Amino acid sequence: MKILVKGKARGTVLKSNDPINFLGTVDKKTGIISDKHHELYNKSIKDTILVFPSGVGSSVGAYTIYSVKSNESAPLAMVCQKADLTVATGCALANIPLVIINDDKFQSFQTGQQVSIDTESSDPITLLE
Amino acid sequence: MELTKEEESALKGEQGEILQMAYRILVATGEATDAEKLIPIEWAHLSGVNYNTIGDAGEEFLSKISKDARVKVRTTLNPMGFDIDNVSNYGLDDNFITKQLSIKNSYETMGVTPSFSCIPYEIFDIPKEGTQVSFAESNAAIHANSFDNLKTNKESAFSALASAITGKSPYSSLRKDDTPNVTIRMKVDNPNELTYGMLGFFAGKVGDNSVNISGIGEMDRRSCKALCGGMGTSGTCAKFNFGDGDPGCEKVDFDNKEMQNVHDELNTSEKGDLITLGSPQLGLEEISDLTHKLKGRSFKKRCMIFCPRTVKEQAQKIGYTNELERAGCEILSDCCTCLTPLINKDDVDAVTTNSIKGAFYLKNSNGVGVNLKPLLQIIEDETR
Numbered sequence: 312m313k314i315l316v317k318g319k320a321r322g323t324v325l326k327s328n329d330p331i332n333f334l335g336t337v338d339k340k341t342g343i344i345s346d347k348h349h350e351l352y353n354k355s356i357k358d359t360i361l362v363f364p365s366g367v368g369s370s371v372g373a374y375t376i377y378s379v380k381s382n383e384s385a386p387l388a389m390v391c392q393k394a395d396l397t398v399a400t401g402c403a404l405a406n407i408p409l410v411i412i413n414d415d416k417f418q419s420f421q422t423g424q425q426v427s428i429d430t431e432s433s434d435p436i437t438l439l440e
Numbered sequence: 441m442e443l444t445k446e447e448e449s450a451l452k453g454e455q456g457e458i459l460q461m462a463y464r465i466l467v468a469t470g471e472a473t474d475a476e477k478l479i480p481i482e483w484a485h486l487s488g489v490n491y492n493t494i495g496d497a498g499e500e501f502l503s504k505i506s507k508d509a510r511v512k513v514r515t516t517l518n519p520m521g522f523d524i525d526n527v528s529n530y531g532l533d534d535n536f537i538t539k540q541l542s543i544k545n546s547y548e549t550m551g552v553t554p555s556f557s558c559i560p561y562e563i564f565d566i567p568k569e570g571t572q573v574s575f576a577e578s579n580a581a582i583h584a585n586s587f588d589n590l591k592t593n594k595e596s597a598f599s600a601l602a603s604a605i606t607g608k609s610p611y612s613s614l615r616k617d618d619t620p621n622v623t624i625r626m627k628v629d630n631p632n633e634l635t636y637g638m639l640g641f642f643a644g645k646v647g648d649n650s651v652n653i654s655g656i657g658e659m660d661r662r663s664c665k666a667l668c669g670g671m672g673t674s675g676t677c678a679k680f681n682f683g684d685g686d687p688g689c690e691k692v693d694f695d696n697k698e699m700q701n702v703h704d705e706l707n708t709s710e711k712g713d714l715i716t717l718g719s720p721q722l723g724l725e726e727i728s729d730l731t732h733k734l735k736g737r738s739f740k741k742r743c744m745i746f747c748p749r750t751v752k753e754q755a756q757k758i759g760y761t762n763e764l765e766r767a768g769c770e771i772l773s774d775c776c777t778c779l780t781p782l783i784n785k786d787d788v789d790a791v792t793t794n795s796i797k798g799a800f801y802l803k804n805s806n807g808v809g810v811n812l813k814p815l816l817q818i819i820e821d822e823t824r
Contacts, residue, residue: 315468339497370596371488374497381500394472400598403464404501411472 312416315399317430318408320388321439324424325359327351333372333379333401342384360428361386362420366398376401388428390436392417410435441470441610442477450606458509458605465602470610473593479611481592482567484515484604485560486552487576488597491540492521492781492805499539499546506546512607516555516564517547518577519721519746519776526772530782552604556774557748559665561588562723574609576600578672579665579720579797585650585679587664591615594678614679618650623685626655627695632814633666637796638702639694640670646692647677652685662729662815665720669797706799709809712792715739715822717815718746719777719798724754731760733815737823739768744782749773767823779805792818 329350331337336346342357356379366372376398379385388408391398402409408428416436425439443451451467453460466478488494494502521540522532548554557563560575561583567573569589575581576595584590593614595603603609624643628635636659643651659667671677717730727747745764747755752773755761761771775782777798783791783806790809791802799810813821 313471315471316464370598371494371498373596373598374494374501377501378497396469396472396596396599399468399472400465400596403468404461404598406461406464409468 312413312435313394313411314409314430314435315394315411316402316407316409318388318406319429320360320408321427322358322360322387322425324362324420324422324426325351325354325356325386326362326420326422328364330364330367332368333366333375333397334369337375337379339375339378340382340384342379342386355384356386357384359386360388360390360426362390362417364417365391365393365395366401367395368397370397370400372397373401373404376407377404380405380407390420412436441467441475443467447478447608456508458505461505462602462605465598466606466608466610469596469599469602470612473610473612475610475612477611478608479572479615480607481572481574481603481609482513483571483573484511484513484600485518485573485575485577485580486515486547486597486600486604487518488601489518489543489547489556490521490775490779491536491543492779494543494597496539499543502546503542506549509550509605511551511604513604515552515604516557516560517552518558519556520544520774521781523772523774532781536781555748555750557750558720558776558778559723559748563748563750566590572609572615574600574603578678579668581678582668582671582680583665585614586668586681592678594672594676613649618679620647620650620652620681620685621689622646623652623654623689623691625691625693626653627693628699631663632816633662634794634796634812634814635699636663637666637670637794638699640667640672641674641702641706641796641800642694642698643680644671644674644677647675649677650679650681651677652681652683652689654682654684656682661723661725666794666796669720669795673797673800702796703812706796706803706810707812708803709790709811712790712809712811713788714742714744714783715792715818716744716746716777716783716798717794719793719795719801721776722747722751724751727751727755727760727764728758730815731763733819734764734767734823737767737819739823741822743769743822744777745769745771746776747771747773777802783808792822794818
């Protein structure tokens, strides 16, 4: 496990097995995914614990993450399988906690789970009952 | 990643919000690339200047942070979307002009040198061998590592901006020692600058962080820049090591077949409606050479030439710009073929160029056809 951006959050998991292209497919105002071919089509990433494999596409997508946060439609935290610089810098700009986890841990996540994230703790991600 | 007490304090926000954000970017980038620490850098070169690429989100971000953010080291800037002296001649809409001027203003407020150039290595003094810099423009990062004895990773607009504000960068990959695991063997005879551009484009697809390259003789500046521009366009690779490399390296040939594949990918048209030269922008040496080659000739169609403002001013003093304008060239500063809003598919079907980097963006961003030709061929076919 790697902590890319520190912080605390508590909320509901929204999981995607598809990577996310922030520049092209996330609405800056609402946080809704607009790509019809995406697993999260029409769902909003607002106030979720967003779990996805990694970001893809232009590095300018980092600005999109910042905009979504400025419009109060950003996830509370992001959890990825692979570190990519677009999501890393986007979360850094927007101050959204970002944790990178291994494949087994990624498989164990499901949409709807309640989790608590505290990057300073010895167990940074805990499932809540 | 190990941070000093000072860096920890900045990351906690004890030195203000801007430094906190800059350190968050450096730490996130450093953790993602397995850096062990941050090291000082002496020069940052920023991308993310053209409104065409960063859009409203970028413009708003820069406008907001420029109230407080100031750069700590020498910081230079990539091209923007237009030539500030020529804005009204190109039919740009008011929104584009307003937003582009706001971006320009934000960078200047932060203390950035408004160079609007993608060839910082040609228009500024190069620091001493081994100096760590932070270059976000890909062709410039590759040129700095391969030809100027500087050290940089292929930075993003954000990591380079964070480096400019803090004077630091994560110590990872090419900043440490690098040993490429691939050697590209150049097999094409009588290469010109277009061949080198295609070789670079091929190398960028094959390599990861860096590649060895063998079978290369003397290259003029035009060819060196073409090689770097081509590589920066196609992948993440940011350095050429000239020579055979370690005997255990995987060997990949670049021969006529591989060259043809690159050509087929980027050359989509038999002829162009206009010609562009300069992606990367032309330096004084290339302007001088072009002026001599065009002696007594003139273009049969529009020819746009892109160069940094400082180069244009020098060329004016020597008398090159008069000669080039006589030959039918339009000389533009502050912007570049690459990602220019000045070439629009409503007006232009295809563009003739000798630049692989230019070709890639004309095709994929401007959506126009591309006709690739080396400079000598362009002059032979398109002038009288």
